[in-house]
Amino acid sequence: MMYQSANLYDALYAETKDYAKEVSRLHELITQHKTSSGRKLLDVACGTGQHLFFLKNHYEVEGLDINPDFIEISQKKLPQATIHKQNMMSFELPTKFDVITCLFSSIGYTKTYDCLASTLLNMRKHVKPGGLLIIEPWYTPSTFKPGHFTATIQEIDGGKVVRTNHWSQENGHSQGDSQFLVVNSSGIKHISEKHVLGLFSKESYTEALEAAGLKVVYDEHGLIGRGLYVGISPQT
Numbered sequence: 247m248m249y250q251s252a253n254l255y256d257a258l259y260a261e262t263k264d265y266a267k268e269v270s271r272l273h274e275l276i277t278q279h280k281t282s283s284g285r286k287l288l289d290v291a292c293g294t295g296q297h298l299f300f301l302k303n304h305y306e307v308e309g310l311d312i313n314p315d316f317i318e319i320s321q322k323k324l325p326q327a328t329i330h331k332q333n334m335m336s337f338e339l340p341t342k343f344d345v346i347t348c349l350f351s352s353i354g355y356t357k358t359y360d361c362l363a364s365t366l367l368n369m370r371k372h373v374k375p376g377g378l379l380i381i382e383p384w385y386t387p388s389t390f391k392p393g394h395f396t397a398t399i400q401e402i403d404g405g406k407v408v409r410t411n412h413w414s415q416e417n418g419h420s421q422g423d424s425q426f427l428v429v430n431s432s433g434i435k436h437i438s439e440k441h442v443l444g445l446f447s448k449e450s451y452t453e454a455l456e457a458a459g460l461k462v463v464y465d466e467h468g469l470i471g472r473g474l475y476v477g478i479s480p481q482t
Contacts, residue, residue, distance in 0.1 A: 248435050249375065251326055251426055252315035255294050258409065267299035268349075268469040272380065276304075276345055279463060279476055282376035287345040290334045290369060291352030295320030298327065305345065310337055333339040345379045352445030354384030357419060362446060363454040370458040378462060379477035381473045382468055384401075387445045390420050393412060405430025420445055 249255065282465075283306045289298050292309030293316050301307050302324065309320050310330040320329045330339065334348065335356060346369050356362040366379070373379050392415040399406050408427040413420055422441035427434060448464070452475070455462045458478030468474030 249313055249316065250439055251424070252294070252313060252319065254402060254407060254426070255316075256296060256319075258400065259409070261400075263296075263470075265296045265367070266300050269297060271469055272297075272301070272347070273304050274474055275380070275465065275474070276378060278338045279478055280344060280376065280378050281481060282344045282374045282479075284344040284374065286341065286343045286374075287347065288339075288341075288343045288372065290346060290348040291339070291350075292316070292320055292329065292353075293350070293352075295323045295327075295329070296334075297347070297349055299323050302327065302411070303424070305323045308341075308343075310334060310339075335361060336368060339372060342374045342377075344374050345372055345380065346378070347380045347382075349380075349469070351382055351384035351443065354420070354446075355441075356444060357444040359444070359446065359450055362444065362454070363457060366454045366477075367458045370455075370479065372461060373456075373477075375479055376481045377479045379455070379458075379479070381451065381455070381475040382470075382475070383446065383451055383473055383475065384421055384443045385420065385445060385472065386447050387418075388412050388447075390415065390417075390445050392420075398481075400413075403430070413479075415445070418445060419443065 287305035288308045290310050298307045308328045318330050356365050395412040397410045406429050410425045412423045420443050424439040427436040452462050455477045463476040465474040
């Protein structure tokens with residue numbers, strides 16, 4: 247899914263998402279579980295680079311995303327960092343990392359268990375011995391609520407944005423319909439997006455991570471209440 251609303255993304259989450267607090271918790275978990283000696287970190291599906299903006303205070307950061315608009319925004323925030331334009335499901339980089347993160351439920355875009363498992367295995371191949379693969383999941387089949395909807399109005403850059411979301415479930419997937427009306431002195435712009443994310447159980451995430459050769463530690467609350475999987479790569 248290409249975000250047509252990429253230029254609105256940071257403003258839309260400015261009041262509801264505390265990136266600094268999330269990164270503080272991430273750093274605690276990394277310090278607790280990582281045994282590799284380096285500080286190289288890759289954020290997969292990095293979006294606008296807001297997590298990386300705070301992670302750079304602790305690590306040598308790189309990002310990866312498939313959306314050129316997100317990459318452009320990330321690169322402006324992090325001019326010294328490399329932001330790779332690749333697909334999170336099949337990327338190939340010459341470097342291995344001490345930490346790889348995939349946050350804010352981006353892993354849900356794998357949609358099927360087979361794709362989830364192959365994506366995690368590919369990520370794991372880029373993790374150093376003693377390093378970590380940290381995954382923030384999407385909702386599970388038991389926690390997802392079909393019919394959930396939201397509507398907000400926010401002031402952005404001298405205009406206003408009306409945003410509506412409605413979620414449904416079909417064929418084991420959650421389907422999000424997002425509609426935006428952007429109003430400013432230039433007129434009114436309508437943006438429509440569809441997001442399809444797989445619904446995987448806790449057991450499925452754990453099984454896929456263990457199949458990739460990782461020891462799994464699960465944090466029930468995680469960063470925003472959706473849980474967090476810490477996959478630990480063995481030293482040898």
